[in-house]
Amino acid sequence: MDTPMGQPAVAAPQEVRVNFTTSSPDLQLPEDSSSLIVVPTDLKRYGLSRILNSSSMLNTSSPIPFDFLINGEFLRTSLQEYLETHGKNAEETLTVQYVRSLIPPVHQASF
Amino acid sequence: STHLEPELQLRDYEESMRRWANFQSKTHALSLSLTSQLRLILTPSQSTKLSGSYRTGKRLNIKRIIPYIASSYKRDKIWMRRAIPTKRSYQILLCVDDSKSMGESSSGELALESLVMVSRALTMLEVGEIGVLGFGTNVFTAHEFSEPFASHDAGAKVLQRFAFQQDYTNIRFLVRQTIERFRLARQQSTSRGSEDLWQLALILSDGLTPSSEHEDIQVLLREAMEERIMIVFIIMDDMTQKKEQSVLKLKKVKFLSNDEIKTEYYLDTFPFQYYLVVHNLEDLPGALAGLLRTWFAEVNT
Ligand SMILES: [Mg+2]
Incomplete structure (x- = not known):
């Protein structure tokens, strides 16, 4: 709760604006889907991957695992931890570059 | 001020004075336009009753x-x-977003220009008292209701308070503070008992607030409405630098219970009933007048 007159109770920022970019021509977001999106800050690599694969984004038939780079650095933590360790906060838009994950793909049955 | 407020680093007075004069001459024609439009809306010559x-x-x-x-x-x-209409008097609170996101785009600059333009128009109208609040992590007073607002000096002192460096945008807290300050101001109002006091808050912000707070904000807005406090949200959406970053295009991730992920437009869950999206300063006088006209028509029926 807020104090009645003075300071608000400080709530941890729970969302951040992310601007998704990629340098792979085959992985571009469709024209009508926005690259600028508000996401929860507790997300890590897996959660961000799921968003990109979802029907309103890349709409992939089978999920592509992604890795993410912010300022040229691979994201290994949650977005919240990234913000904290880099002295940033949720007021700033994060430009997040996505690339196909280098982790070997899981076996997929052939059709 | 009676409120506990943190000491903020003030910007240079001389520089703020120059900026105020600069904004004022830049927005002069728009201020006049807004004044003439608002005169018809805020000071009715005929009672509807x-x-x-x-x-x-x-x-x-x-x-x-x-x-x-x-x-x-x-x-x-x-x-x-x-009947001959009761003379109306107003308390108008201009609330300017001082958070970092405003400085990241040029929305901060647009908000300050809008502040100058709107406050000048209201001063020329002489309809009542004008106050200015700043908000971000917390809420601060940039201009008290009781102080006159007609000088460059008053304007410069307001501009000195804004640096767009606050690390959080607490709009829920702003709305709560707005209600509390209006309650207090109603008690302290200098207007005559026969006059009809109206309270109006205009929020100038990029509109970005955690969506987890949207429901709480709606509850507070109902409270405000019951006390006849009108809150208008003016979304500053400057796109001159980044066209693809318009708040109109901004989406929000939604996790459905069946583990599916959807996106929806951020503004679809925006809690304010009365809001405007302003891309250019030139749009503001007409849009604001139109919205206030709608609101007065609704409360008068
Ligand atoms: Mg902000």
């Missing part, structure tokens, strides 16, 4: 009919007329 008891008039006063017959048609003041 019929009342009183007269020998002739517009509509019968039903309550007078039985006494009229009982008095053998002697008490014949049975008609109502349009």
